[in-house]
């Protein structure tokens with residue numbers, strides 16, 4: 680049994696991965712990033728989610744770290760993920776919710792933190808199956824980052840992405856098998872618009888943004904397959 684550091688946003692995917700890591704490792708620390716995301720409400724979900732998961736796996740959840748990237752990300756310019764502009768598809772086939780370099784920055788900060796905390800395993804929720812076309816979620820990107828971080832920090836980090844080849848229905852099934860389905864529905868946040876007014880069967884959200892559509896459709900397929 681080892682220690683792990685989890686990139687934990689408070690959303691569905693990273694919460695499912697955190698449960699996966701808690702089930703597997705003796706001690707799991709979490710790191711979150713404030714980058715001025717419109718759905719900053721997801722950061723508020725981190726504490727209740729951590730409390731619920733700590734009760735499910737007593738003694739395993741370690742320290743939480745929140746890194747403020749707001750000034751740096753703001754200096755790099757606005758995207759639909761960080762500003763009040765309509766979500767649309769850009770010229771290069773990427774939605775304007777794409778924040779260039781976001782996951783590369785997150786992994787670099789996480790590895791630097793892991794260095795200081797003496798942790799070898801870094802767990803993250805990237806997924807290339809039904810993602811929005813974000814190139815920094817791809818398996819090749821994560822594997823290349825593992826090589827770069829190990830060379831640059833002279834470490835043997837293992838970057839683990841348990842959701843990489845799962846679709847959203849399978850992610851829901853994983854949460855169910857780990858006994859955290861209720862926690863995912865009630866406590867996590869996915870909606871890009873930060874909507875938390877109505878609790879649907881699949882959780883809170885506007886129901887119409889790309890993130891809500893993916894989450895709701897995945898839940899429906901998971902329910903059908905049950």
Ligand SMILES: [Zn+2]
Pocket residue numbers: 869870871872873874884885886887888889890891892
């Ligand atoms: Zn939404």
